[in-house]
Amino acid sequence: MVRLKDIAEKANVSTATVSYVINNTGNISKETREKVLRVLEELNYKPNQVARSLKNKKTRTIGVIVEDITVFNAPEIIDGINSYAEKHGFSILLTNLRIYKRIGNNYHEIEKCKDLIESAMDELLSQQVDGIIYIGVHIRDVTGLVQESNKPIVYTYCYTSSPKDYSVNFDDELATYEITNYLIEMGHRKIALISGLIDSFPSHQRFLGYHRALMEKQLLFNPVFVKTGDWQYESGYRMAKELLELQEKPTAIIAMNDVMAGGVLEACRELNIKVPDELSIVGFDDREFGIYFLPKLTTMRLPLDEMGLLSMKKMIKLLDQDKEVDYETKVKCQLVQRESVSSPSGLIV
Amino acid sequence: MVRLKDIAEKANVSTATVSYVINNTGNISKETREKVLRVLEELNYKPNQVARSLKNKKTRTIGVIVEDITVFNAPEIIDGINSYAEKHGFSILLTNLRIYKRIGNNYHEIEKCKDLIESAMDELLSQQVDGIIYIGVHIRDVTGLVQESNKPIVYTYCYTSSPKDYSVNFDDELATYEITNYLIEMGHRKIALISGLIDSFPSHQRFLGYHRALMEKQLLFNPVFVKTGDWQYESGYRMAKELLELQEKPTAIIAMNDVMAGGVLEACRELNIKVPDELSIVGFDDREFGIYFLPKLTTMRLPLDEMGLLSMKKMIKLLDQDKEVDYETKVKCQLVQRESVSSPSGLIV
DNA sequence: TTGTATGCGTTATCAA
């Protein structure tokens, strides 16, 4: 390992001088600068970041706590964080809580993970990270899970109840508003909605977007067309069956995620209903498997990489003591038009 | 920030003493130990790992370079690395090369990434990581891409031509051997194979396993039943069509990945061939979308988390100067039986 | 059993 001292000796200067030329601080004559530069090159010097960090009391390292990296949202968010971090000379210390393997779908047991999160935080703080980005597995309230600290924290794919915490999420309300509008423009008037668990924030927001679109277009809001699922395949299947056995069937169904949309498709196969000719279906999330559905699923793409990128951007602003940092950031989703939507049969648009 | 010194002052002992009790080194009387412990607790002391690392010349941090974290294999491998690392008090410094976004499917352009990889390595080395785990996006030869260094490197989901490099992969040959055997046991005699690109190592190995199974069971090896695809959906579709238009059709098709198996299924739908009644299909990879196929895809699960775990295990052994570390590790894949395989029609087993 | 003092590789203050 080559140290500053080695460079200094070989170049016949002091370590201070070498440090000056490396960091472009101080006034160094052109000759010494070039001499030092030459030796630096020659010995292939790489600064020891650990020593630097100790001296500077800054590590240019961000701790990323991800609730579960095997869940579909995580990799792209991390990708976004990484890309921005790399561009600005920051490193990522990754901690994976693996909560999915630990508590499965019982998110109410998340409290059990409090110790886990605390020790993850302690570990990262101990490593002197400059800040922490917390990535949830579901958009939900994580208030109280993460201990306070004097380092900035940015939450993404989750939120807290405190208005003074920093978060980056996507705009649920706008997303379903746009889906609903899209269906209305395609000529649909009887649009059903299969919701996720009713006590979840995204379910609520997405319902609001759906409702707003109907109201703005002065369409009838029919409560019978709103069903509550639990995000799982089977509930999509079951709710679709209920909807399709109605006296007055919907001509389109919005499922609040792609998994439930899969269930809707199965119900259609069973009831021999042609998609999209007799029923249009829109999912949510743009999971990879959607392109393998028959027909290919029209859905809402989550701006995951952008969320990651903006989280990191926000973090750096915070570290730069920027005063103009928004607490809450909402990113727009993008409709992905594939094959599961058409105008309702009999209608010529 | 609370330092050793603060503890020492408050407890009326020297910093050395505090250090001794924290690290359980030296002989400390029960009383002083307890006194120090109390102050430690009281001030909620967290050791500064940066200072520690500088002193110890060890960071207990492993650099993980992943060619692309958004590719399906990466998250689970990282998960495995994480779980083992956490258990042994190691941290993960993650670098994502994002080569998929940079060069797409043109893996021959990987040379272009050499600079990228080099700067990633330099960065990690500069951070004084104790070792590096390199995760590829495809099982392929990465010789020469990663520069030498005095720190141990473990390659996973890729390999090098040097027999003295450390690697962890899955056993391709055994996997197709088992698939083929499984189909033979189900009563199939005419088993076709749709290969990936022919110049790839996994394609070659998997062919070998297929061939060995046929030979051992003294079945005819029919070259007409072996088709070369390019890992993509469309090639699976095209090759399946060729196979199913043969005078003597196969009763089973093994596709070397799930994506191509999807293409095979599409060909079957088009030709009105019932799966699995008239044709059995086995994929490879156990991608998430396989359960949404009709019928659900029988496939080979990749032991990704185990590969990650074993990579980290190997790394720690290397750091412990263990002499008995295998250069090459091969992990067994697991057949996942779902609905796309049955005995050939007309046959009662 | 405990304390003093040095050094890990840097940066930066201050003096020359």
Next chain:
DNA sequence: TTGATAACGCATACAA
């Protein structure tokens, strides 16, 4: 324009 030196927080050799 350059150099000597202290300090960052910790671990440890050696002295007491």
